[in-house]
Amino acid sequence: MASRLQPSRAILNLGDEFYDSVTAAEFPQTILRFRNDRAAAEVGLEGLSNEEWVRHFGRFAPLPGSLEAPLALRYHGHQFRTYNPDIGDGRGFLFAQLKDDRGRLMDLGTKGSGQTPWSRFGDGRLTLKGGVREILATEMLQALGVETSRSFSLIETGEALERGDEPSPTRSAVLVRLSHGHIRIGTFQRLAYLRDAENMARLVDYVLVNLHDDAPGDPVRLLRNVVARAARLAARYMAAGFVHGVLNTDNINVTGESFDYGPWRFTPTWDPGHVAAYFDHAGLYAFGRQPEAIHWDVMQLAVSLRILADAEPLIEAIDAFADLYQTEVTRALLWRLGVMPRGDAEDRALVQALEPALRATDTPIDRFFFDAFGGRLPERYGEPFAAARAALEPYRPRKDRSHAYWSAEPCSMLIDEVETLWSAIDTRDDWAPFHAKLREIREMGDALA
Structure with a gap:
């Protein structure tokens, strides 16, 4: 076990009114499909061998010094504005707590790890496609500056799942996510x-x-x-x-x-x-x-x-x-434009000029921010963007475009590409396009950071 690991059991201080102790499902197989070594390095777990990784995140052997048993958290919620008092962790649990390299308390939580007292009629499982989609979402959001849970591990589990909203039987997986807490409204x-x-x-x-x-x-x-x-x-x-x-x-x-x-x-x-x-x-x-x-x-x-x-x-x-x-x-849009703020009034005026032009012209979002990064909007963005171009003119770039990312094409994650990436896995067990996409996303994130 990595020496920098800082385990915690802070959640136990709340008391057992907040959770139920549960047991992880036993899976026919544990095939490691994804391990997030960037995230693992932030919590002292990057040194785990693949065998150790699977033992903890596929078989759920406890991390030393952290929780001795998984906990299914209790909560309620409004679902599409209708109150539901009969929910909780139904196919996941809190597996471990630990500190990251910034000293923050982090949770390792699961999705697809088996049934809990809150599963109702569900099987407590996750489709492999669902796990792949979550990795793509979290990697893309992180690259685009959104604070998000991190997809930490994906292990295929060898079960055939029946689902009413997608072709079945379909492959199964267990996902582990790294989050700054799992306390919800x-x-x-x-x-x-x-x-x-x-x-x-x-x-x-x-x-x-x-x-x-x-x-x-x-x-x-x-x-x-x-x-x-x-x-x-x-x-x-x-x-x-x-x-x-x-x-x-x-x-x-x-x-x-x-x-x-x-x-x-x-x-x-x-x-x-x-x-x-x-x-x-x-x-x-x-x-x-x-x-x-x-x-x-x-x-x-x-x-x-x-x-x-x-x-x-x-x-x-x-x-x-x-x-x-x-x-x-305003701050987020200036960040994506790659420009330095100039002051509240000017910054808000820029945003007020930008949003109507984007909405009225059906301009592809990722293409626009790629082209405009650094504050110089190409001339091919014509009259509808005249006010935005004028508002953008005085802004200084926060970064130049020297990173290799700017010599390629903008990175997007639209639904057609998600389905294409999944199809390669589903039909040919070809993970190469998926991993290539993750490299592309991370390159974009490094360029924008």
Whole structure:
């Protein structure tokens, strides 16, 4: 075991009202398909051999000094605005906690690791395609500057799964993700539903101390922290052109880190109505409605905290979301344009000129930001971009275009390419295009960083 490993068991301080001890499924096979050595190096696990890796992340032998048994976390949540008190970790669990090289408390959580008390009628498994898709989403989002869970490990498990929404039987896998905590807005909602003020106070302190690097004891300060982080997440989604698809309160992490990828898409153009989930008939979580959706979710946290705090300061904290979002989306778009800020008024004027042009012209998002990086918009972007070009003219680049990435083509992750990458795996067991795409994404991330 790597000597830099800093194991933790902080979650146990909350007490067993917050989780259920569970046992991992036993799989017929454990074929290592992906290990994220970049992420492993941040938590002292990069030195594991492949055999050791599979033993921990396919067979779930405990990491020394961390949790002795996996924990299925309890929570509730609004799902498409309908409250559901009968959910929790149904096909995943918290496997381990450890510190990263920045001193942050991190969780290693699973997806597809077997049934738990919250599985209901599910089999607790994950399709291999679902695991591949999550890796592609998280790698792309990280490269585009979005705080996200990291796909840490993917191991094919040798079971044939039946699924109603894709060709079956299909291959199975178990995914391990590295996250800055797995505490959701729905974790707080459950305690409010139970009117459990004592455990709510305990949870507030756990989040403030372990996940916000803050002093304990103040639920209003916790809400302010979450509002700021959520506004940043919403802004980064928009600048990345990303549609999460299922922004339910049980899918919103109180660290402001994006996670839990089921249906997702990158929108090809700046299309506010673009949806990721085929079942989102009303467009509740469409691209352009994501800031509204995340704001609504954070309001549910404020409602939950009413058992500990007065309404007025909670409302004040929630009301800050809109201004915080405007600041963050401006910052995020300038970052993707590769230019240095000039001041609030000028920066917001640039964004106000840019968004209508993108929306009106159906310009491919990734192509536009690739061409405009550094602040010089090519002349072929004609009259609809005249105001944006004029607004962009005074800006200085934050980086030059000397990285090799700028000599190639823009890197995208649209649904057709996702399906092509999966098809190579599914029909020929050819993983080369998938790994080549990951190298391309990381090259882009290095160029943008």
